[in-house]
Amino acid sequence: MRRGDRLFEVIEVLRRAKGPISAQSIGDALGVTKRTVYRDVAALIGQGVPINGEAGVGYVLEPGFHMPPLMLTPDEIEAVTLGVLWVQSRGEPELALAAEKLITKLEAVAPAKYRTSFLHPAVSVAPVAQPDEVLGASAIRLAIRHRKKIALTYSDNACQKTRRVIWPILLGYRDTSRIIAAWCELREDFRYFRTERIIEAEVLEDSIPRRMDLLRAEWRKATDAERQRYQEGA
Secondary structure, eight states: OOHHHHHHHHHHHHHHOSSOBOHHHHHHHHTOOHHHHHHHHHHHHHTTOOEEEETTTEEEEOTTOOOOGGGOOHHHHHHHHHHHHHHHHHSOHHHHHHHHHHHHHHHHHSOGGGTHHHHSOSOOOOOOOOOOOSSOHHHHHHHHHTTEEEEEEEEOTTOOEEEEEEEEEEEEEOSSOEEEEEEETTTTEEEEEEGGGEEEEEEEEEEOSSOHHHHHHHHHHHHHHHHHHHHHHO
């Protein structure tokens, strides 16, 4: 690996880290020695990259530092292209349009030698039919973003209809369906709702009375507990 490429990779490792990361861990990720990492970090600091380090703790890249988009690699371009193609074929029109705008922006700033990767990608995604929904995915995403409750009539596996008010947490995209993870006021627990089984729906003006990060943390904890019970019973 050329030194310039390795310096970029050091920054990427620091950017992905959730906290201080040791020189040993950086070296393991890049396949180089700690001594090489020390030299690379010193060179980056000398170039003005805001890296803080403390012996026995590790290195941290200060928030707000951005590398220019021109540093995209061919693999990264193909990863983004694959994601964009997936969103264009599986996402609602609003997300599909956003994906198209994103790829156009990336193509405009990419080096000339990589632009064919956008024009003639080496990856593809098969088209699928969109789910039939009474409440569009864009409206659900906005409800999550603005912490709004949703009132809905839902038909379960047994075709039993119930009226519920939910606190949407996450909208999951699958190949031919979408699923809302939410707190259900009726069941007083976390539940999942397939969007094509929603018969009627309305985004309410009522705000979710919880911080979204705390609600999601509780949902993840409940999901992990359910997964653990399933594994123990298998």
